[in-house]
Amino acid sequence: MNLLSRLVGRQSSETRMSLDDLYEQVQFAGANHLLLGGTPTGSSESVTGSYAGLASGALQSNGVVFSAMAARMALFSEARFAFQRMRSGRPGDLFTTAALRILESPWPNGTTGDLLSRMILDVDCAGNFFGRRVTSAKLQRLRPDWVDIVLTGDPSRQASVEVAGYIYWPGGRGGGEPLFIDVADMVHWAPYPDPLAWYRGMSWVTPIVRDVQADRLATMHKVKFFENGATLQAVIALDKAVTKEQFKEFNLSLIHISEPTRRTPISYAVFCL
Numbered sequence: 629m630n631l632l633s634r635l636v637g638r639q640s641s642e643t644r645m646s647l648d649d650l651y652e653q654v655q656f657a658g659a660n661h662l663l664l665g666g667t668p669t670g671s672s673e674s675v676t677g678s679y680a681g682l683a684s685g686a687l688q689s690n691g692v693v694f695s696a697m698a699a700r701m702a703l704f705s706e707a708r709f710a711f712q713r714m715r716s717g718r719p720g721d722l723f724t725t726a727a728l729r730i731l732e733s734p735w736p737n738g739t740t741g742d743l744l745s746r747m748i749l750d751v752d753c754a755g756n757f758f759g760r761r762v763t764s765a766k767l768q769r770l771r772p773d774w775v776d777i778v779l780t781g782d783p784s785r786q787a788s789v790e791v792a793g794y795i796y797w798p799g800g801r802g803g804g805e806p807l808f809i810d811v812a813d814m815v816h817w818a819p820y821p822d823p824l825a826w827y828r829g830m831s832w833v834t835p836i837v838r839d840v841q842a843d844r845l846a847t848m849h850k851v852k853f854f855e856n857g858a859t860l861q862a863v864i865a866l867d868k869a870v871t872k873e874q875f876k877e878f879n880l881s882l883i884h885i886s887e888p889t890r891r892t893p894i895s896y897a898v899f900c901l
Contacts, residue, residue, distance in 0.1 A: 679753050679754040680773065682754070682831055682834075685840070686753075686833050686837075686840050687752070689844060690840055690844060693840060697748075697749065701745050701748050701749060704744050704745075704748045705745045706741070707740075709728050709740065710722040710724050711723050711724065711728075729765060730761070730764065730765050730766065731767075733765075734766070734767035734769075735766060735767060735768065735769075743759075743767070743769075747817060750769075750771075751819060751831070752831060753772075753833070754772035754829075754831055755818060755820055755822065755828070755831040755832075756816065756817070756829045757769075757772065757815070757816070757818075758770040758772055758775045758815065759814070759815035760809055760813060760814055760815075761813045761814070767815070770796050774796060774797045774800055774801075775794055775796050775797075776797070777791060777794060777816075777827050777828060778792045778794060778795060779791060779792060780792045789826065791827055793808060793814075794808075794814050794816075795807070795809070817829075820832055
């Protein structure tokens, strides 16, 4: 608890980044990748920045990413929890007990499908799902970027480091009163390990953030193109035998070409071969 208290004593504020901010701060030539949560140092690993950025800039703003996540969620949420007997090293019958009730009804009006949907969505946007066991029959989903993984030591200085517990910051770091959660009361699922961390996961969207950003900018450019009534540019090449007088006459004729409903002049370039 002393270690947890010292960590909480460090006052910090949550940083919420847009996809644009995340893209600008990624150091592709170096080792500091903010989208991966940053290089883990000290005695905690945080899931920072990427959740809000990817949730708003990718999931809610990109049709391709949303479709991929929706397809994954539709399939994953159909799974059900069960035990399986092992007989002579071979899998046997499936069965359930009262021990699985917390997964079948994790919260009021919640179902296994609701739990699995939240799990895969948090993993897609942050690489991590955190669930706190409130009682023997109730589970609470925790926003992943508001959770710190507390370690028993500094991985960069000690060879043997384990998870000591978790700190949940309601509303983000520097917001509400932090909550200490024991390892036995926390569910942490991170199917895609972060190569720069020991226990934290990463989102599968992280490696394609440049493609998502490019697609977003292309969409914005197309919308602005139609909003401003823009026209396509034209390049006209004339033969080198054209005289100076002919060139001037041709250039003036282009300037006077205009449709009654045209809002912007034609953009063109004329050069002689």
